[in-house]
Amino acid sequence: MVSKKLESLSDEHPEILKSLLNQEGFRLTSQRQKILDLFETTFQGHHLSAEEIQRHLSKQGESISFSTIYRALHVMVNLGLLRELELSEGRKFYELSTPFVEQHHHLVCVQCGTVHEFEDDIITQSSAREAELQGFSLLNCQFTVYGICSECKADLE
Amino acid sequence: MVSKKLESLSDEHPEILKSLLNQEGFRLTSQRQKILDLFETTFQGHHLSAEEIQRHLSKQGESISFSTIYRALHVMVNLGLLRELELSEGRKFYELSTPFVEQHHHLVCVQCGTVHEFEDDIITQSSAREAELQGFSLLNCQFTVYGICSECKADLE
DNA sequence: TTGTGTGCAAACGGTTTGCATCTCC
DNA sequence: GGAGATGCAAACCGTTTGCACACAA
Numbered sequence: 001m002v003s004k005k006l007e008s009l010s011d012e013h014p015e016i017l018k019s020l021l022n023q024e025g026f027r028l029t030s031q032r033q034k035i036l037d038l039f040e041t042t043f044q045g046h047h048l049s050a051e052e053i054q055r056h057l058s059k060q061g062e063s064i065s066f067s068t069i070y071r072a073l074h075v076m077v078n079l080g081l082l083r084e085l086e087l088s089e090g091r092k093f094y095e096l097s098t099p100f101v102e103q104h105h106h107l108v109c110v111q112c113g114t115v116h117e118f119e120d121d122i123i124t125q126s127s128a129r130e131a132e133l134q135g136f137s138l139l140n141c142q143f144t145v146y147g148i149c150s151e152c153k154a155d156l157e
Numbered sequence: 158m159v160s161k162k163l164e165s166l167s168d169e170h171p172e173i174l175k176s177l178l179n180q181e182g183f184r185l186t187s188q189r190q191k192i193l194d195l196f197e198t199t200f201q202g203h204h205l206s207a208e209e210i211q212r213h214l215s216k217q218g219e220s221i222s223f224s225t226i227y228r229a230l231h232v233m234v235n236l237g238l239l240r241e242l243e244l245s246e247g248r249k250f251y252e253l254s255t256p257f258v259e260q261h262h263h264l265v266c267v268q269c270g271t272v273h274e275f276e277d278d279i280i281t282q283s284s285a286r287e288a289e290l291q292g293f294s295l296l297n298c299q300f301t302v303y304g305i306c307s308e309c310k311a312d313l314e
Numbered sequence: 315t316t317g318t319g320t321g322c323a324a325a326c327g328g329t330t331t332g333c334a335t336c337t338c339c
Numbered sequence: 340g341g342a343g344a345t346g347c348a349a350a351c352c353g354t355t356t357g358c359a360c361a362c363a364a
Contacts, residue, residue, distance in 0.1 A: 071345085086301075118291075136306050143299070225319075
């Protein structure tokens with residue numbers, strides 16, 4: 001399964017999504033559309049877990065099973081629409097896979113779980129450098145910084 | 158539980174480990190010693206999962222339960238002896254927590270699972286910069302690059 | 315002696331899978 | 340019409356926990 005990069009999905013949304021899916025032998029279903037919509041509209045750029053996806057869809061009156069959610073997420077990760085994040089909370093998060101230059105990273109407070117997102121081109125450059133050095137085709141990278149936020153530091157005193 | 162950094166553990170090993178544990182109200186047991194030994198001797202610097210730890214100990218005729226292994230790993234992470242890694246394989250890995258300057262990162266082949274370790278001071282600098290900017294106390298950081306290694310690329314053709 | 319650590323077995327929680335049914339192409 | 344998608348329930352698998360017993364301090 002090969003990923004095909006997409007400049008902007010939000011413009012001509014359903015048509016693009018459909019042809020992208022069909023290219024690889026997949027189908028556009030209302031469930032897949034609703035899941036992707038969540039990422040594009042309500043939670044633009046933010047990461048979501050499968051459980052959060054189900055909860056928010058159900059708030060909108062849409063009931064989608066976990067098996068469908070997980071299967072849809074996998075398909076979209078493989079198509080390059082989403083990226084999978086490991087933030088060390090025992091579950092996976094997913095977010096829109098923006099082009100590399102805009103890619104952001106995560107600063108996590110190990111005490112309260114607050115996640116702060118940031119950008120740093122140096123990181124992208126480092127991943128590209130190392131991948132090339134080792135003869136890898138670069139797909140993705142994740143940079144997660146762990147620490148204790150100022151509020152939690154104050155609470156510890 | 159506050160972590161106390163340790164310059165080098167391998168020198169006067171058991172005594173240092175013992176006093177470190179005792180300081181925090183923990184005890185030195187043969188199980189904890191054997192688990193840490195694995196990281197220091199057999200797998201110096203390499204990351205291990207709970208399952209790999211049990212397998213290697215059992216090869217040496219030592220049978221330690223998973224509950225003990227997990228509890229020991231948590232204690233050592235909290236003492237700052239080990240760091241916990243998320244390499245996105247659905248389980249956690251642990252490795253000796255070396256001082257920040259020597260910290261290494263991971264380049265993972267998503268096809269065959271090969272993990273290549275590399276160093277890049279830029280990463281450490283970026284984590285320190287962002288943590289300071291946001292008022293966080295820096296504890297740790299993880300940089301994982303995903304790609305397809307040259308062998309797998311060849312196989313795909 | 316006492317409170318921490320251990321092993322066992324059972325529970326847990328997120329994720330995956332088998333199967334009957336449904337739906338997009 | 341047929342391959343792919345869905346929902347349900349059960350299986351999975353890494354990890355955690357309750358409890359009785361063992362052992363370090």
